[in-house]
Amino acid sequence: MHSSKPVPSSLAGRVVASHGRDATVVAADGSRVHCRLQGRRLAVVCGDRVRWQSTSTEGGSGVIVEVLPRASLLARISSRGDPEPVAANLTQLVAVVAVAPAPDFGLCDRYLAAAEWTGLDACVVANKCDLDGAAEALDGALADYARIGYRVLRTSKRLAGGVDALRERLAGGVSVLVGQSGVGKSSLTNALVPGVAAVVDEITRATENGRHTTTTAALYTLPSGGELIDSPGVRDFSPPLPAPREVASGYREIVALAADCRFRDCMHLRETGCRVTAAAAEGAVTARRLESYRRLVALAEEMASRVRR
Ligand SMILES: Nc1nc2c(ncn2[C@@H]2O[C@H](COP(=O)(O)OP(=O)(O)O)[C@@H](O)[C@H]2O)c(=O)[nH]1
Ligand SMILES: [Mg+2]
Ligand SMILES: [Zn+2]
Numbered sequence: 056m057h058s059s060k061p062v063p064s065s066l067a068g069r070v071v072a073s074h075g076r077d078a079t080v081v082a083a084d085g086s087r088v089h090c091r092l093q094g095r096r097l098a099v100v101c102g103d104r105v106r107w108q109s110t111s112t113e114g115g116s117g118v119i120v121e122v123l124p125r126a127s128l129l130a131r132i133s134s135r136g137d138p139e140p141v142a143a144n145l146t147q148l149v150a151v152v153a154v155a156p157a158p159d160f161g162l163c164d165r166y167l168a169a170a171e172w173t174g175l176d177a178c179v180v181a182n183k184c185d186l187d188g189a190a191e192a193l194d195g196a197l198a199d200y201a202r203i204g205y206r207v208l209r210t211s212k213r214l215a216g217g218v219d220a221l222r223e224r225l226a227g228g229v230s231v232l233v234g235q236s237g238v239g240k241s242s243l244t245n246a247l248v249p250g251v252a253a254v255v256d257e258i259t260r261a262t263e264n265g266r267h268t269t270t271t272a273a274l275y276t277l278p279s280g281g282e283l284i285d286s287p288g289v290r291d292f293s294p295p296l297p298a299p300r301e302v303a304s305g306y307r308e309i310v311a312l313a314a315d316c317r318f319r320d321c322m323h324l325r326e327t328g329c330r331v332t333a334a335a336a337e338g339a340v341t342a343r344r345l346e347s348y349r350r351l352v353a354l355a356e357e358m359a360s361r362v363r364r
Contacts, residue, residue: 065106065120070099070143071274078119080107090117097122101272101284102143102229127173129231130295136361138295142231142272142284147176149225151234151243153183154192159235162292163196164347166233167205168305169294178206178224180232182239185211199341203308212242222247226280231272236288244285248275296355306348308340324349 068080068088078099080088090107092099099105099122106121125143133139148170152158163179170177179200181193201207208224210217221243232240245251272286296302300322303309309323309331317328323345326332334340 065108068105068107068119069274070101070103070105070119072271073099073101073103074271078105080105080117080119082107088117090119093118093120098140100128100140100143101274101286102145102282104144127175129169129173129175131169131289132293132295136358141286142274144229145173145175145231145284146228147178147225147230148173149178149180149221149230149232151180151182151232151238151240152193152196153181153235153238154186154189155183156235156237158192158196160196160343161347161350162235162289163200164306164344165293165351167200168302168351169292171305171307172294172297176228178208180221180243181207181209182243183211184209184217185213196343199344203344210239210243212239212246218243218246222277222279225277225283229282229284231284231286233286233292234288236290238288240288241285244275244283247277247283249278251275293351293354296351296358299352299355299359302348302352302355305351306344308344309348312340322352324352 066082068082070078071081071087072079076092078090078092080090082088088107088109097119099119103125104123105119106123107117107119109117127145128143129141129145129148130138131141148166150163150166152160152163167177179197181189181197183189197207206224208217208221210221212218225247232243234240272284274282274284276282297304300320303313303323312330312334313321313323315330316323316326318326321329323329323331331340331345335342335345
């Protein structure tokens with residue numbers, strides 16, 4: 056993945072945190088360099104591979120002069136409706152859910168769809184398994200995810216076994232932890248990356264109500280292999296959506312049945328002879344996932360009509 060002509064005297068680096076026009080870059084020798092972005096056009100996210108030059112003005116600082124092509128890019132739709140990069144060069148998405156805050160499986164579905172569209176491996180982590188009622192609240196949906204082929208892991212910061220299985224799953228890849236605010240992404244990061252607590256403190260700030268919340272994504276190297284990005288918690292997430300007709304490709308159990316629908320262009324909404332709708336009636340596709348798919352189709356149609364206007 057080399058760029059056509061590297062800027063002379065620039066050095067290779069990896070963005071491990073970024074905030075506005077500032078980024079933390081890890082250089083080839085492992086040192087951390089605080090960098091600014093050169094010019095107005097450049098934008099970086101966590102995971103980006105960059106070229107940078109050291110600046111003599113401030114000790115240990117530099118300027119990013121080039122962003123290398125991205126092997127993958129996870130993006131979201133901002134509140135203004137614009138696509139916004141979240142993290143680059145990922146290989147795996149880890150969707151974290153928990154009994155508290157109240158789980159939003161529609162959100163989990165949208166993350167998994169984003170992974171399908173971005174070409175990432177994906178798994179589901181049910182955290183806070185030590186809490187009362189966790190099994191009752193989560194097991195049904197988790198069994199559904201497992202049935203359609205997603206690896207499901209149960210973790211808790213209090214129980215080592217689950218974290219060990221997750222550590223194994225992360226080895227060798229570049230993974231991002233995503234999910235609602237408060238499900239325990241940063242706590243899992245702390246359990247997985249020894250001695251990281253100080254760095255986590257650096258990127259957290261006390262909110263009005265005194266709670267700490269991660270405000271920017273940060274990338275960590277796992278001693279056991281692989282890299283992990285802890286992302287800011289969200290209240291809601293939607294990936295940039297494909298055309299309505301392509302939304303089904305984000306739902307692997309739906310796309311697997313689509314070939315057997317009567318109409319080639321079936322959208323699995325109210326069409327006759329729809330194999331997906333029939334499978335939902337038989338319980339082979341869960342009603343909840345089908346509803347989640349249909350809601351995303353509606354959103355994709357709304358977006359498409361907004362663009363046309
Ligand atoms: N009981 C329990 N609490 C947890 C666990 N993991 C995280 N928490 C708590 O959940 C809250 C949110 O955790 P945090 O890691 O900041 O979540 P994030 O917003 O997803 O990064 C904190 O008060 C944690 O102490 C867990 O496995 N069990
Ligand atoms: Mg966090
Ligand atoms: Zn159909």
